Amino acid sequence: MAERLSPGFVTALFLGVALILLPFADLSVAGHDPWPLLGRMLAGFARPDFGAVETLAHSLALTVAFAVAGVALGAAAGFVMAPFYDRRAIRAFCIALRSVHEIFWALLLIQAIGIGAPAGVLALALPYAGIFAKIFAEQIEEADPRPRNALPPRTDAVSRFLYACLPLIRAPMTAYTLYRLECGMRASAVIGFIGLPTLGFQLDSFFRKGDYGAASAILICYILLIASIRLWMRPRLAPFWIVAAFALLATVKAPPMGDGALWRFLSEDIVPAPLRNGEGLAGLLDWLRALTMAEILPGLWNTLIATQIALVLTGAVAFLSFGLTVPAVTGRIGRLTGHLFLVVLRSLPEYMLAYLFLQIFGPSLLPAILALGLHNGAIIGHLVGREADAVAPGLRPDAPRGWVLWGWELVPRLFGSFLALCLYRWEIILRESAVMGILGIATLGFFIDSALSELRVDRAVAILIVIALLSAGIDSISRHLRQRMKLQPVTESDCARITPLAATPVHRET
Numbered sequence: 279m280a281e282r283l284s285p286g287f288v289t290a291l292f293l294g295v296a297l298i299l300l301p302f303a304d305l306s307v308a309g310h311d312p313w314p315l316l317g318r319m320l321a322g323f324a325r326p327d328f329g330a331v332e333t334l335a336h337s338l339a340l341t342v343a344f345a346v347a348g349v350a351l352g353a354a355a356g357f358v359m360a361p362f363y364d365r366r367a368i369r370a371f372c373i374a375l376r377s378v379h380e381i382f383w384a385l386l387l388i389q390a391i392g393i394g395a396p397a398g399v400l401a402l403a404l405p406y407a408g409i410f411a412k413i414f415a416e417q418i419e420e421a422d423p424r425p426r427n428a429l430p431p432r433t434d435a436v437s438r439f440l441y442a443c444l445p446l447i448r449a450p451m452t453a454y455t456l457y458r459l460e461c462g463m464r465a466s467a468v469i470g471f472i473g474l475p476t477l478g479f480q481l482d483s484f485f486r487k488g489d490y491g492a493a494s495a496i497l498i499c500y501i502l503l504i505a506s507i508r509l510w511m512r513p514r515l516a517p518f519w520i521v522a523a524f525a526l527l528a529t530v531k532a533p534p535m536g537d538g539a540l541w542r543f544l545s546e547d548i549v550p551a552p553l554r555n556g557e558g559l560a561g562l563l564d565w566l567r568a569l570t571m572a573e574i575l576p577g578l579w580n581t582l583i584a585t586q587i588a589l590v591l592t593g594a595v596a597f598l599s600f601g602l603t604v605p606a607v608t609g610r611i612g613r614l615t616g617h618l619f620l621v622v623l624r625s626l627p628e629y630m631l632a633y634l635f636l637q638i639f640g641p642s643l644l645p646a647i648l649a650l651g652l653h654n655g656a657i658i659g660h661l662v663g664r665e666a667d668a669v670a671p672g673l674r675p676d677a678p679r680g681w682v683l684w685g686w687e688l689v690p691r692l693f694g695s696f697l698a699l700c701l702y703r704w705e706i707i708l709r710e711s712a713v714m715g716i717l718g719i720a721t722l723g724f725f726i727d728s729a730l731s732e733l734r735v736d737r738a739v740a741i742l743i744v745i746a747l748l749s750a751g752i753d754s755i756s757r758h759l760r761q762r763m764k765l766q767p768v769t770e771s772d773c774a775r776i777t778p779l780a781a782t783p784v785h786r787e788t
């Protein structure tokens with residue numbers, strides 16, 4: 279039996295790795311004094327100009343429509359695949375789908391079918407189908423088997439699932455689907471930065487013009503949209519929202535693609551150039567060697583640096599912020615302020631935060647690390663804060679209050695949950711670090727974006743395979759560390775607890 283690892287040792291290990299990598303990180307401010315620009319941005323944010331955003335309502339509606347349509351298709355596909363997830367082919371297919379980030383799917387689909395509504399919807403639906411299949415399969419596996427065993431022996435598998443299993447897992451499935459909709463809203467806004475007509479497109483336009491008042495209005499509306507999901511998205515209204523979403527997306531006009539574009543993409547564009555040109559295996563190996571030395575290794579190095587430093591920053595933000603939402607630590611006013619702070623940070627996607635920091639600091643790893651650390655730290659801080667809020671009332675009557683309570687009671691009790699969530703987010707931070715390259719930061723996404731802009735789809739696909747393999751490796755290491763430390767298992771379902779849409783917590787108890 280493997281020796282149990284100490285949480286303190288693992289924490290020190292990650293801190294040490296981040297400190298070793300810190301001198302290699304490009305954290306420079308690109309050739310200008312950021313403070314005047316930051317002052318202009320803050321002045322604009324303090325005076326949001328809603329009148330300057332003439333098409334704001336339409337962009338908001340399209341952002342919701344892309345999210346609802348993508349999540350609905352992904353959930354439907356995941357629901358169909360979940361009962362068969364134990365089959366190796368289905369599991370491998372789902373892993374491949376979810377290992378590619380939504381924005382990378384969008385870039386590939388734009389090359390294949392054009393920059394229209396189908397590309398945006400499928401960019402969300404494809405990775406979400408793999409995620410839904412995995413989560414729904416876990417929920418089926420954890421459901422009470424007694425109702426299924428009570429059915430007659432000759433009952434077919436579909437009837438067992440529909441009548442004995444589905445009623446037990448319908449509530450957690452609904453809760454997770456609504457949580458995934460919140461994620462879809464963030465992804466829907468982000469795909470606007472690559473040309474699709476969502477809020478990200480308008481935000482990019484106003485930042486390029488220096489109109490920070492209009493940009494502020496967009497950000498305020500976006501945060502309110504995320505924060506109010508529980509008010510306008512109710513399970514019984516889901517059919518209405520789905521029909522409305524597809525009806526609105528049907529009105530989106532896109533430039534036509536040439537005849538046979540999709541077939542050419544599948545049969546030629548994604549095939550490595552040496553194979554298309556008949557150079558054989560030797561040519562393919564030379565092509566891979568050149569691609570690895572020129573793009574994959576430099577991008578991989580920067581991606582890993584950003585990931586490891588951002589992971590430590592995530593832990594620091596979460597560790598210092600989880601007490602903010604506990605009334606016994608900060609009081610009622612402090613709790614409201616802390617909750618608002620965490621809601622804003624976790625509502626803004628990492629990509630959007632990095633875009634904001636990029637305007638101030640320029641294209642280095644600094645904007646990516648700050649964005650990843652703040653967003654993921656807010657998510658973990660909120661999750662651990664909810665657990666702390668549940669623990670605090672059960673403490674002894676003479677327990678201390680304020681930050682003494684946080685340091686001497688809550689931190690020792692919840693450090694395991696905190697560390698498990700950080701390790702779980704590790705693989706997510708890696709994928710998001712790669713995506714930051716689209717903003718001009720030299721991670722793997724930078725080389726993917728460059729390859730696609732040069733119509734070298736085969737090079738982009740090769741780099742995406744590297745990201746997928748790296749994500750799988752990080753996820754495996756993370757699970758191994760959590761098992762060695764005997765920490766509570768963490769899955770995607772745990773993250774559903776951050777949204778008030780979930781009627782009951784959806785997580786595993788050990």
